[in-house]
Amino acid sequence: MSxxxxxxxxxxxxxxxxxxxxVFAGISAVHLIxxxxxxxxxxxxxxxxxMPALAAYAASxxxxxxxxxxxxxxWAGDVLLQFGSTVQFLAGMGCFAAGHVCYLLLFxxxxxxxxxxxxxxxxxxxxxxxxxGLDGALRIPIGLYSLLLAAMxxxxxxxxxxxxxxxxxxxxxxxxxxxxxxxxxQLPLASFWVMATYLGAQYLLTxxxxxxxxxxxxxxxxxxxx
Numbered sequence: 001m002s003x004x005x006x007x008x009x010x011x012x013x014x015x016x017x018x019x020x021x022x023v024f025a026g027i028s029a030v031h032l033i034x035x036x037x038x039x040x041x042x043x044x045x046x047x048x049x050x051m052p053a054l055a056a057y058a059a060s061x062x063x064x065x066x067x068x069x070x071x072x073x074x075w076a077g078d079v080l081l082q083f084g085s086t087v088q089f090l091a092g093m094g095c096f097a098a099g100h101v102c103y104l105l106l107f108x109x110x111x112x113x114x115x116x117x118x119x120x121x122x123x124x125x126x127x128x129x130x131x132x133g134l135d136g137a138l139r140i141p142i143g144l145y146s147l148l149l150a151a152m153x154x155x156x157x158x159x160x161x162x163x164x165x166x167x168x169x170x171x172x173x174x175x176x177x178x179x180x181x182x183x184x185x186q187l188p189l190a191s192f193w194v195m196a197t198y199l200g201a202q203y204l205l206t207x208x209x210x211x212x213x214x215x216x217x218x219x220x221x222x223x224x225x226x
Contacts, residue, residue: 020057027053028199035192043191047082050199051075058206066106067209073099074202086137093145096174100152106209109158116154119171123150126175133182142178149174156205163208169201 027049034042055071073095080092127143134142153167176194180186187193 020053020060024050024053024057024203032192032196032199035195036189044082048075048079051078051202054202054206058210061210062213063206063210064106064213066102067206070099070102070106071202071206073102086135090138090141093141097145097148100148103152103205104148104155107152107155107159107163109155111154111157115157119150119154122171123147126178130178130182130184133184134178135181138181142181146174146178156208159208159212162204162211166201166204166206166208169197169204173197173201 027046031043031046031050034040034046051071051074055068055075058067058071077092077095077099080088080095083089123146127146130142131139149171153164153171156167157164173194176187176190176197180190
C-alpha cells in the first residue's frame with residue numbers, strides 16, 4: 001500500500017476540523033429529516049451543500065487532493081441528479097464515475113482475491129437481475145458505472161474496515177437507485193435510505209482515507225543528521 005499525499009497548503013488556513021464536521025452532520029440531519037417529512041424544498045435546498053461541507057472538513061484535515069476531488073465530483077453528481085432528464089442523469093452518473101476514479105487513484109491498492117471475487121459475483125448478479133427492467137439507453141452506462149463502483153468498493157477494503165464499510169454502503173446506495181430505475185418494488189421511504197447510505201458512504205470513505213494518511217505520514221519523516 002502506497003503513501004497518501006498531503007493536501008494543499010491552503011488547508012492550513014481552514015477553520016478547525018471539528019466545527020466543520022458538525023456542519024456536515026447538521027446539514028445531513030436536516031436533509032434526512034426533510035426526506036422523512038416529504039419536504040421537497042428542503043431536499044432541494046440542502047442537497048447541494050452536503051459534499052462541499054464534507055470536502056471543507058477533509059481539507060481542514062489536510063486531506064489528499066484526490067479525496068477532495070472525489071467529494072466535489074460527488075457534489076456535481078448530486079446537483080445534476082436533482083433534475084429529471086435522462087441526459088442530466090447520465091451526466092450526474094459520469095460525475096460520480098469520475099469520483100470513483102479519484103478514489104481508485106488514491107487507494108492504489110490490490111484487494112484480496114476473495115474480496116474481488118465476492119464483489120464480482122455481486123456485481124454480475126445485480127446487473128443480470130436488473131438488465132431487462134432498465135431502459136435500453138441506460139443498460140450499458142449503468143453496467144459500466146456499477147463495475148467501476150464495485151472496483152472502488154473492492155479496493156477500499158485495503159484501507160481498513162472504515163473505508164471498506166464506506167465502499168460497501170456506496171454500492172448499496174447506488175444499488176437502491178438502480179432497482180428504482182428497473183421498476184422494482186421499493187422500500188418505504190426509499191429516498192431516505194438512498195441518501196442515508198450515500199452520506200454514510202462518503203463520510204466513512206473520507207474518514208478511512210484520513211485515518212490511513214495519519215498512519216502513513218509518520219513513516220515519511222526522515223531522521224535528522226548533523
